[in-house]
Amino acid sequence: MSTERSSDSAAPRVFVSYSHDTPEHRQLVLEFCTFLRSEAGVDVRIDAWDEYERRDWSLWAIDQLISADFVLVIASPAYKRRADGTAAADEGRGAQFEAAIIRDGLTRDLRKETRRVLPVVLPGRSADEIPVFLGAHSTTYYKVSEFTTAGVNDLLAALSGVSEHPTPPRGAYVGPTFDSSTARAPSGARESTLLTLALQPVVRGADLRLTGVDLNGIYYGNSIVHRCVNFCSDARSPIEYNLGRSFSTFESVVGIPDDAADAAQSGYFQVFLDGQAQPQVEARLGRPQKIRYDVADVLRLRLVAYRPDTHDNPMLAGAMAAVGRAAKLPALAWGNPTLFR
Known part of the structure; x- marks a missing residue:
C-alpha cells in the first residue's frame, strides 16, 4: 500500500x-x-x-x-x-x-x-x-x-482512503460463452489512477483541500474541495498539474458537497487544457455532474471551481458578517478526479 x-x-x-x-x-x-x-x-x-x-x-x-x-x-x-x-x-x-x-x-x-x-x-x-x-x-x-x-x-x-487491495478496473461485459474456441477476453479496460495521489500540483489555491467528500450520497475519498472560512483568499482558487503528455482521458464528478452550509448555492467548474478554456459546467446540491475530457498530448491541466456570487474581498466579507449577512462562501468539490492512460 x-x-x-x-x-x-x-x-x-x-x-x-x-x-x-x-x-x-x-x-x-x-x-x-x-x-x-x-x-x-x-x-x-x-x-x-x-x-x-x-x-x-x-x-x-x-x-x-x-x-x-x-x-x-x-x-x-x-x-x-x-x-x-x-x-x-x-x-x-x-x-x-x-x-x-x-x-x-x-x-x-x-x-x-x-x-x-x-x-x-x-x-x-x-x-x-x-x-x-x-x-x-x-x-x-x-x-x-x-x-x-x-x-x-x-x-x-x-x-x-487507499486500500491495500484496490478494486481492479472492470472490463467490458461479454456475457457467457459456451465454446472455448470462441471465448473472448474482456476488452476496453483502461489503466486508471487518482489525480490527487499520482501527481503533485504545480499550482494550488490557498482555499483548496485534498480530502474525502459526499456528493449526492456517494462518498469520493480522494477529492479536491474548495471551501473558504470567513472569506476567500482567492474565490477561484485554481489547482494545476503537469500531466507530461502521459494520459488519454480526465474524468471527475463535480458538485456541491452534501454537508455544504448553503444548500442554495450554484457552483461552476471549468477545465483548462494547456491554457485553453473548456465550457463551464454548472452543478447544484444533489445534482452533481460527471465530466470527461480528452487529455491526449496535454501538458498542463488546470482546474477552477467558483461560486459566482461569492464576496471575495476580505473587508467586504467582514463587514457583511458584522451586520449578519452571509459572505456567500463556496463549498465545491471535484470528486475523485481520475486520469486514464
Missing part, C-alpha cells in the same frame, strides 16, 4: 481523543502520536502538545473535533467507562465531554462519522475497551501491533 501524498499540506488532520488512565497509558499514547506525526507524516493533534499556555480546554476540544479530517478514539478501560456514561460526573471530564460530542456527531450523520471516527486499540489494550457506541463487534476497529509502518498499515489505509 502506498501512503505517499502530493504535499505535506495534503496530509490528513487527525485529532486523538483518549483518557489519562495511568501515566504509562498516557506515555503510550504520546509515543503512538509521535510515531504517526514524525514517521508517517500524519498531521496529529493531541492535548499534551498544547499545554504550553493557559487555555479553555472545552473550546480547544470543540475546535479540534470540528476541524479534524479524522478522530482517533484510543481504547482503554477509563475511556470506555467515561464514554459509556458509567463514570462519576467528576471523573475524566475532558474525555466525557469529547465522547459526548463524538456521540452527537454519529447520531447526526451515522454514515459520515462512522468513516471519520476510528477506534484504535494500542499494544496491550483490548477491543473490549472500545466504547459501546462505536460498535467494536459490528464495525471496523484498528489494532496497532507495533509503532512501525507495518504495525499501523490498516490505519494508514483508512486515513489515506
Whole structure:
C-alpha cells in the first residue's frame, strides 16, 4: 500500500481523543502520536502538545473535533467507562465531554462519522475497551501491533482512503460463452489512477483541500474541495498539474458537497487544457455532474471551481458578517478526479 501524498499540506488532520488512565497509558499514547506525526507524516493533534499556555480546554476540544479530517478514539478501560456514561460526573471530564460530542456527531450523520471516527486499540489494550457506541463487534476497529509502518498499515489505509487491495478496473461485459474456441477476453479496460495521489500540483489555491467528500450520497475519498472560512483568499482558487503528455482521458464528478452550509448555492467548474478554456459546467446540491475530457498530448491541466456570487474581498466579507449577512462562501468539490492512460 502506498501512503505517499502530493504535499505535506495534503496530509490528513487527525485529532486523538483518549483518557489519562495511568501515566504509562498516557506515555503510550504520546509515543503512538509521535510515531504517526514524525514517521508517517500524519498531521496529529493531541492535548499534551498544547499545554504550553493557559487555555479553555472545552473550546480547544470543540475546535479540534470540528476541524479534524479524522478522530482517533484510543481504547482503554477509563475511556470506555467515561464514554459509556458509567463514570462519576467528576471523573475524566475532558474525555466525557469529547465522547459526548463524538456521540452527537454519529447520531447526526451515522454514515459520515462512522468513516471519520476510528477506534484504535494500542499494544496491550483490548477491543473490549472500545466504547459501546462505536460498535467494536459490528464495525471496523484498528489494532496497532507495533509503532512501525507495518504495525499501523490498516490505519494508514483508512486515513489515506487507499486500500491495500484496490478494486481492479472492470472490463467490458461479454456475457457467457459456451465454446472455448470462441471465448473472448474482456476488452476496453483502461489503466486508471487518482489525480490527487499520482501527481503533485504545480499550482494550488490557498482555499483548496485534498480530502474525502459526499456528493449526492456517494462518498469520493480522494477529492479536491474548495471551501473558504470567513472569506476567500482567492474565490477561484485554481489547482494545476503537469500531466507530461502521459494520459488519454480526465474524468471527475463535480458538485456541491452534501454537508455544504448553503444548500442554495450554484457552483461552476471549468477545465483548462494547456491554457485553453473548456465550457463551464454548472452543478447544484444533489445534482452533481460527471465530466470527461480528452487529455491526449496535454501538458498542463488546470482546474477552477467558483461560486459566482461569492464576496471575495476580505473587508467586504467582514463587514457583511458584522451586520449578519452571509459572505456567500463556496463549498465545491471535484470528486475523485481520475486520469486514464
